Amino acid sequence: xxxxxxxxxxxxxxxxxxxxxxxxxxxxxxxxxxxxxxxxxxxxxxxxxxxxxxxxxxxxxxxxxxxxxxxxxxxxxxxxxxxxxxxxxxxxxxxxxxxxxxxxxxxxxxxxxxxxxxxxxxxxxxxxxxxxxxxxxxxxxxxxxxxxxxxxxxxxxxxxxxxxxxxxxxxxxxxxxxxxxxxxxxxxxxxxxxxxxxxxxxxxxxxxxxxxxxxxxxxxxxxxxxxxxxxxxxxxxxxxxxxxxxxxxxxxxxxxxxxxxxxxxxxxxxxxxxxxxxxxxxxxxxxxxxxxxxxxxxxxxxxxxxxxxxxxxxxxxxxxxxxxxxxxxxxxxxxxxxxxxxxxxxxxxxxxxxxxxx
Ligand code: MRU
Numbered sequence: 576x577x578x579x580x581x582x583x584x585x586x587x588x589x590x591x592x593x594x595x596x597x598x599x600x601x602x603x604x605x606x607x608x609x610x611x612x613x614x615x616x617x618x619x620x621x622x623x624x625x626x627x628x629x630x631x632x633x634x635x636x637x638x639x640x641x642x643x644x645x646x647x648x649x650x651x652x653x654x655x656x657x658x659x660x661x662x663x664x665x666x667x668x669x670x671x672x673x674x675x676x677x678x679x680x681x682x683x684x685x686x687x688x689x690x691x692x693x694x695x696x697x698x699x700x701x702x703x704x705x706x707x708x709x710x711x712x713x714x715x716x717x718x719x720x721x722x723x724x725x726x727x728x729x730x731x732x733x734x735x736x737x738x739x740x741x742x743x744x745x746x747x748x749x750x751x752x753x754x755x756x757x758x759x760x761x762x763x764x765x766x767x768x769x770x771x772x773x774x775x776x777x778x779x780x781x782x783x784x785x786x787x788x789x790x791x792x793x794x795x796x797x798x799x800x801x802x803x804x805x806x807x808x809x810x811x812x813x814x815x816x817x818x819x820x821x822x823x824x825x826x827x828x829x830x831x832x833x834x835x836x837x838x839x840x841x842x843x844x845x846x847x848x849x850x851x852x853x854x855x856x857x858x859x860x861x862x863x864x865x866x867x868x869x870x871x872x873x874x875x876x877x878x879x880x881x882x883x884x885x886x887x888x889x890x891x892x893x894x895x896x897x898x899x900x901x902x903x904x905x906x907x908x909x910x911x912x913x914x915x916x917x918x919x920x921x922x923x924x925x926x927x928x929x930x931x932x933x
Contacts, residue, residue, distance in 0.1 A: 596624075769795050
């Protein structure tokens, strides 16, 4: 199998920069851009040049480094202030994927603890680069483990349906929802994928189909409205999606349209799996209704196919995510194992096991 595309990476030492695939241009153009300032990183996250919950977390962590890298000769107070300022700014980039806030919290905690220990400004800067690289590296390992747990649920010659893109391009590794597909493929299971196109920004058609084709995996794109029909035709064995935020009660927020897919899966008696790292679980929230849902620019719906597609004056509503209640979730596949029929008790046990406070 070909290597997975490198979604983003840090180039150079402390005075380096981030390189990332400009995902808005896929699949027709594969361009790598350089991001060198906090403002540019916020812009890249907002316009979805880099997207997908874990990848946004990694990007934000590197964003903090971009905000302090020029301060290696400054006093630690100045570095801490700049790091906190960068965290505050990056936290405004997108509201829903909790991995962003999780990664920023890690960076903030690192800065504060070293500052408290009396580290020099130079040491603080270097430690923040290493912390961001650590977040990136561990995501690779986390994805692999999600893939291994998920692949155990897949049998030879099965077809999965996925929504949006929760593959390599959404993470620092091989993906979350697509990781079981990649690992099962390595195991010779011959897995096929149906990719919902995922209106309005077409992450399924543009990105999932691209990365699976590049990896030599059999992928079929369908429009979002076809999912129930395709399930009814008996073409699908299970659904696997990623997530942007999972509550401590087990409700799952993911790309708009996921909730409908879960309802259709339940109607057809198909397993509906969510693959996500524990960094996607928001320990503070119990109920899915409390998850902040990003509302995006109406222009994303008004224009498509290279032209205006809605009549002048028609109202537009553009929520980017929805919440699937835990009752519709067969299991959550995490790096520490599979949580079947997720409940508050089971989610809390998983968090406790991983040393996460709530
Ligand atoms: O708006 P996007 O493209 O960032 O939305 C991405 C998703 O909804 C993914 O399914 C989710 O972040 C999981 S990525 C491993």
